[in-house]
Amino acid sequence: MSHADEIKAIIERRIEALRRRDAAAANAALDKELVAFEVAGPLRLPAEQATDAATTQAWLDSFDEGPTVTMEELTICADAEVAFCHSLNRIQGRRVDGQSVDVMMRSTLGLRKREGEWKIVHGHTSVPR
Secondary structure (H helix, E strand, C coil): CCHHHHHHHHHHHHHHHHHCCCHHHHHCCEEEEEEEECCCCCCEECHHHHCCHHHHHHHHHCEEEEEEEEEEEEEEEECCCEEEEEEEEEEEEEECCCCEEEEEEEEEEEEEEECCEEEEEEEEEECCC
16 A cells, blocks of 8 residues: 555545544544644644544534535645645534534645654644635
8 A cells, every 4th residue: 555545544534533423533643743723713723632532522522413524636745754635625514503514624734654653743724715
């Protein structure tokens, strides 16, 4: 399996875990020192918050339906130890308060392979204005 195939599989497992609302499985791909720039504030999430399964689970539990993430135009550039990828992601669902969510986002991820395992070390999500 190529490095790009390994990384695509990690991202797809993460998306599937989010769909199942399994925070622990979704966060398994994240490095404990993750640098995260996300749409929701603060602009930079501390690594402890970005990788905390309870925080992720609380976000997932805010959905009555979903979240469903659809990834488009995934591009992966990888060598044996470092990789980056970017995609356009659509997140859809309905919050427990009835609010519909349907947002297109840009996503850029940086990954590093340590001790034979790929982990996401950098994540940046933005929304077009």
